Amino acid sequence: MNETFQFKLLATDGKARCGEISTPRGMIRTPAFMPVGTVGTVKAMYLDQVRELGADIILGNTYHLMLRPGAERVARLGGLHNLIRWQGPILTDSGGFQVMSLSALRKLDERGVTFKSHVDGAIHHMSPERSIEIQGLLDSDIQMQLDECIALPAEPNEIERAMEMSLRWAERCKLAFGDQPGKAMFGIVQGGDIPKLRERSALVLKELDLKGYAIGGLAVGEPQEVMLDMLDVTCPALPAEKPRYLMGVGTPDDILKSVAHGVDMFDCVMPTRSGRHGLAFTRYGRINLRNARHAEDLRPLDEQSSCPATRDYSRAYLHHLIRSNESLGGMLLSWSNLAYYQELMADIRKAIEEGRFADFMAETIEGWQRGDL
Numbered sequence: 001m002n003e004t005f006q007f008k009l010l011a012t013d014g015k016a017r018c019g020e021i022s023t024p025r026g027m028i029r030t031p032a033f034m035p036v037g038t039v040g041t042v043k044a045m046y047l048d049q050v051r052e053l054g055a056d057i058i059l060g061n062t063y064h065l066m067l068r069p070g071a072e073r074v075a076r077l078g079g080l081h082n083l084i085r086w087q088g089p090i091l092t093d094s095g096g097f098q099v100m101s102l103s104a105l106r107k108l109d110e111r112g113v114t115f116k117s118h119v120d121g122a123i124h125h126m127s128p129e130r131s132i133e134i135q136g137l138l139d140s141d142i143q144m145q146l147d148e149c150i151a152l153p154a155e156p157n158e159i160e161r162a163m164e165m166s167l168r169w170a171e172r173c174k175l176a177f178g179d180q181p182g183k184a185m186f187g188i189v190q191g192g193d194i195p196k197l198r199e200r201s202a203l204v205l206k207e208l209d210l211k212g213y214a215i216g217g218l219a220v221g222e223p224q225e226v227m228l229d230m231l232d233v234t235c236p237a238l239p240a241e242k243p244r245y246l247m248g249v250g251t252p253d254d255i256l257k258s259v260a261h262g263v264d265m266f267d268c269v270m271p272t273r274s275g276r277h278g279l280a281f282t283r284y285g286r287i288n289l290r291n292a293r294h295a296e297d298l299r300p301l302d303e304q305s306s307c308p309a310t311r312d313y314s315r316a317y318l319h320h321l322i323r324s325n326e327s328l329g330g331m332l333l334s335w336s337n338l339a340y341y342q343e344l345m346a347d348i349r350k351a352i353e354e355g356r357f358a359d360f361m362a363e364t365i366e367g368w369q370r371g372d373l
């Protein structure tokens with residue numbers, strides 16, 4: 001079993017890149033979509049199914065897991081991989097983003113974040129060092145620095161303050177992480193929608209010579225064109241030989257266009273969360289199965305799909321299950337959406353390798369717009 005964490009670029013087509021990250025727990029093919037397993041489960045899915053769909057890596061979450069079952073308990077139980085029975089790589093977010101979006105009472109200052117648990121109301125303090133310690137206890141393969149993500153639109157001096165503090169936290173996290181062969185700690189580029197702050201953040205993080213770089217502070221309410229403009233500024237400022245992970249993104253359209261801007265890794269709750277609410281992502285675009293027009297439509301979502309949930313179940317039945325709020329509805333649509341996302345990633349990787357990514361992107365977007373009546 002190899003002991004290193006190594007990113008290899010296999011092909012480029014314009015700014016789009018195709019590569020692979022080798023880790024002691026297995027290979028990650030990029031561009032990669034990472035299903036979100038926030039509290040140790042990809043909701044409504046068996047992890048064997050998630051693996052069979054082509055996912056090489058899933059996400060865990062420091063904030064949720066430190067509150068329940070607790071980081072030290074997960075370590076006593078043999079680490080996250082053994083607990084949830086996923087032996088591939090796991091990436092964990094550092095928790096700051098979730099504190100700011102989920103916990104009732106919270107305070108953020110130079111020392112870190114202080115918050116009240118949404119589980120039992122207990123008060124927690126998480127410093128950059130503690131976040132890395134927790135991710136270590138979870139035996140995470142790719143760990144995120146603690147950072148402060150500002151929702152957009154925001155005041156420039158607020159964006160600058162948060163970006164500068166995130167840079168100081170990056171250094172503290174690098175120190176706390178130390179040297180763990182086979183594992184990686186990623187810095188997170190901040191800077192909101194301000195190009196010169198994005199450039200500074202990327203350049204200072206590049207000096208830290210980390211094994212990979214996340215692009216944070218996006219997919220927080222800004223229009224897609226602002227997100228893509230920030231990628232135009234950020235990606236060239238990052239080292240070409242390191243992986244780039246765009247956090248919290250996104251729809252199939254966001255992913256396709258972000259790959260075209262040089263992004264290698266993605267994560268989003270979209271395929272599972274919207275699946276539970278009846279929204280299907282297909283090569284024809286979105287289909288909302290709650291809509292009455294599906295009530296007697298015996299067609300499957302896509303008869304050409306290799307996924308049984310997409311190929312074998314009628315829209316009428318999916319409509320019935322979602323309207324009846326039956327668990328099977330969310331299970332089948334989560335399965336179908338994750339299958340579609342992984343199929344899209346596989347098609348993207350192939351198109352880049354074959355030097356036809358621009359045509360593939362145009363054809364794919366046209367298929368979504370054409371829809372299927």
Ligand SMILES: Nc1cc(CSc2ncc[nH]2)c2nc(N)[nH]c(=O)c2c1
Pocket residue numbers: 036038059060061093094095096097144147148149188215216217218219220247248249267268
């Ligand atoms: N949009 C967005 C999403 C996430 C969550 S990514 C995630 N964690 C668990 C699941 N998915 C972010 N996380 C951090 N640490 N920083 C960010 O700027 C940021 C931005």
